[in-house]
Amino acid sequence: MRLITGFFDEYTLDVHRVLDLAAGAGSLLLAADRVLPGPLTLVGVEQDAMVAECCRNDLADRMHASSDLAIFQGDGLDPEINTRLSHQFDRFDLVVGNPPFLSPRLRSLRYEGSNGVEWSKLRHSYPDITRATTDLSAYFVARAFGHLRVGGVCAMIVPISFLSSDGASQVRRVIEGQGEVLKVDRLPDDAFAASVATVCLWVRRSSEQTTRPNSDGMSWGSWIAESPRLELPPSLRVKDLARVTAGFRDEFYQVAAQVEEADNPPVVLADQGWHRVLTVGHLGWREPLWGHRPVRIGGRALLHPVVSSAALSSMKSAMRALLIPKLVIAPQKRVVAPWIDYEGSVVPLTPVISVLAADSSGLSLSLLAAALASPVAAAFLEHRCAGTALSAKALKFSARDVGEVPLPLNREAWERAGHLWPAWRAGRLWPYLDAIRDAYSVETSVWSELLDWWLPRIGQVVE
Missing domain, CATH: 3.40.50.150 (Vaccinia Virus protein VP39)
Incomplete structure (x- = not known):
């Protein structure tokens, strides 16, 4: 009533x-x-x-x-x-x-x-x-x-x-x-x-x-988002300069059927014919927890899940196409937390999201990571996806949602943020935040409100 x-x-x-x-x-x-x-x-x-x-x-x-x-x-x-x-x-x-x-x-x-x-x-x-x-x-x-x-x-x-x-x-x-x-x-x-x-x-x-x-x-x-609504000028989106994919269910089953427990962890190198398999459970704010946290794949608990190059060669070409440098992102966290696979040797297991820079974009993975890890991206995705996650405080987003994230217009500040972004995993966050704020040209009062919402979500002490 x-x-x-x-x-x-x-x-x-x-x-x-x-x-x-x-x-x-x-x-x-x-x-x-x-x-x-x-x-x-x-x-x-x-x-x-x-x-x-x-x-x-x-x-x-x-x-x-x-x-x-x-x-x-x-x-x-x-x-x-x-x-x-x-x-x-x-x-x-x-x-x-x-x-x-x-x-x-x-x-x-x-x-x-x-x-x-x-x-x-x-x-x-x-x-x-x-x-x-x-x-x-x-x-x-x-x-x-x-x-x-x-x-x-x-x-x-x-x-x-x-x-x-x-x-x-x-x-x-x-x-x-x-x-x-x-x-x-x-x-x-x-x-x-x-x-x-x-x-x-x-x-x-x-x-x-x-x-x-x-x-x-x-x-x-x-209507229910807790972050401030950002009025950003028109800009390119992630999908304009990168390919974003989370694979399909049949690809998950193909990989799951071929996953093995590594015999000689933690040394697993692609040139030895093996690839680490990353699941959503491995991904957090720091390095992936592969080898530190067991995950279940195909009903089996595995601490060091790997798949052989020979097995991958028999799968769809879409799976092999992911064996290049890329970002990998868990699709349900409190903020967006990309990790860069510099070697291009990791196999992301659906529904892990992969972001692959287009060859013609001239865009480095660190720039994409800096944009996607930002409070701006998190707020954008909350307004776009609020209510779909299992937890009221979590964000749940798809590859298509990530593709719609707006990119910064100030290239100089964005490149500075890309250079500083890796430091925030060690807690040195403020230089990166200052740079990414300039890159998106967010007003100071709005930025302060945005940080009040975003900082408690990252779950770490920052300097």
Whole structure:
């Protein structure tokens, strides 16, 4: 109820019809009835017959006498149910909901609605918004938005990953094309029994037609980002001067099947026919922990994982193409922490990200590392990817995200930062930070705010 009250303290909306497609016990409908001036028409859909009956009886006893109530037993994503709602009520002024979440990792399970709806049926019913990783809640958001009148508002409790995940990108694109985000409320971590970070998303429909056809469904992570939003002048991106890749799943299995424990660690040299294999677990702020921390690859615990040159020669050319000098980056850390493979002998195991400077770019790996390790890159990726990591404080980014990181315009300062960057691994950070600030031309006040956010994340004492 506090969420609804807080919203209507800020925004004015003429509400007569309220809908909840996953009504449960009807708490959100009841909250709307108590907060908003009546009379209202409260409409809910609940798949469980017993819960639907309890919801109907409880709301009838507790809502305002002047309000009307209609509770339907059925699946809120069923096209037939939604067609019936449209015919009977036309459009709604306010749609609320706390829909079920289902991790994409569990997509092999059936989503058992009242009609036994399966994932294949969802994909058939909603082909325009379905991606390989679309969470169940995203379908509810799309359906709820479709029930709004022009000017109507939708308030949905969703996993925080909805704001940035690729699986919800098509839903964000629909909303951006026909409406706007009004606000995003971060809910307390203990708001629900499940260990899923959540937000309440408020969006308004502004048109029946797509008014912004070029909307790309990019991240809404800025709504919850803790770092300052940087207004940088147009510049080249990492992808303009380097190739960024994390490989593919089949490449992971190819390498995993051929990985061995080194017989004679720590001496593993490419000219002896062996290559160190680096996983996400090896990568941190300093030198990779290869030989110091065991990792699991293909179900085996290995302290010194290696793969032979002979085995690599039988794999895809894409794997062999990585045997050149490059940056390697773990895709989920508190900041971006690149490590330079100067010899080009290390095999990064998917999903480790590799950054390879293009031959024609004239760009050294130290310059790329200086840019990607910077507070600017970390803040850019937080705004682009906030909400997708397992930890609320971590950044989770893809090779494509790294490719979009802006590069500095001040080449002289950037080269100075590239020269100084290796020193920060030993704690001598301030000369590098001064240089990279000049390279990106960040104002002093903004830079101070940025460092207040970034420094606690790097987890080391600096001089």
